[in-house]
Amino acid sequence: AQSVTQPDIHITVSEGASLELRCNYSYGATPYLFWYVQSPGQGLQLLLKYFSGDTLVQGIKGFEAEFKRSQSSFNLRKPSVHWSDAAEYFCAVRISSNTGKLIFGQGTTLQVKP
Amino acid sequence: DTAVSQTPKYLVTQMGNDKSIKCEQNLGHDTMYWYKQDSKKFLKIMFSYNNKELIINETVPNRFSPKSPDKAHLNLHINSLELGDSAVYFCASSPDSGDSETQYFGPGTRLLVL
Numbered sequence: 364a365q366s367v368t369q370p371d372i373h374i375t376v377s378e379g380a381s382l383e384l385r386c387n388y389s390y391g392a393t394p395y396l397f398w399y400v401q402s403p404g405q406g407l408q409l410l411l412k413y414f415s416g417d418t419l420v421q422g423i424k425g426f427e428a429e430f431k432r433s434q435s436s437f438n439l440r441k442p443s444v445h446w447s448d449a450a451e452y453f454c455a456v457r458i459s460s461n462t463g464k465l466i467f468g469q470g471t472t473l474q475v476k477p
Numbered sequence: 478d479t480a481v482s483q484t485p486k487y488l489v490t491q492m493g494n495d496k497s498i499k500c501e502q503n504l505g506h507d508t509m510y511w512y513k514q515d516s517k518k519f520l521k522i523m524f525s526y527n528n529k530e531l532i533i534n535e536t537v538p539n540r541f542s543p544k545s546p547d548k549a550h551l552n553l554h555i556n557s558l559e560l561g562d563s564a565v566y567f568c569a570s571s572p573d574s575g576d577s578e579t580q581y582f583g584p585g586t587r588l589l590v591l
Contacts, residue, residue, distance in 0.1 A: 407582035467520040
């Protein structure tokens, strides 16, 4: 069955430090991959997505992610974290069927220290 | 110019009551979804409609009944509310063509059943 794993439940980084959030997926074919961010009390905002082509994708707010087929990973990175990046981050995979169902990881809570 | 909107934003009610959550999208999208986010922030799809037709119905109790009066609206009615229904419910939408793999989420409805 398809699944998405975010190994880190909670991460704390200092403001200005680099960030990497891990995401591993289990799916037979090439999936459509997404990262969403949920700020406290807010909805989900799309950060970036990967469908095909260049395996390094750029998103909003200075985020990027790299698709590595050999590792079944789609890790999210940011070179310098800002206090406003503190939020919940969700990795998701869309299985390529007609249903469009998104399967989410359990989320990673990012805390930013001043 | 809200893209996907939900009402109400907060809903506090007693066990056994019946309540509805409304969702509207002004993006011209063809498919709409309901997701449930539980207390551990895990997101899971509940339903999906394409042009008013049900296409995903996950193993959700039949106390939950989605209704799509037109392709811009997808409402969720919940009968005989239970404590375990307390969660955040997110509506989302996606187009059938173009950027069809990407789902755009509403701000969520925070339901608390007492």
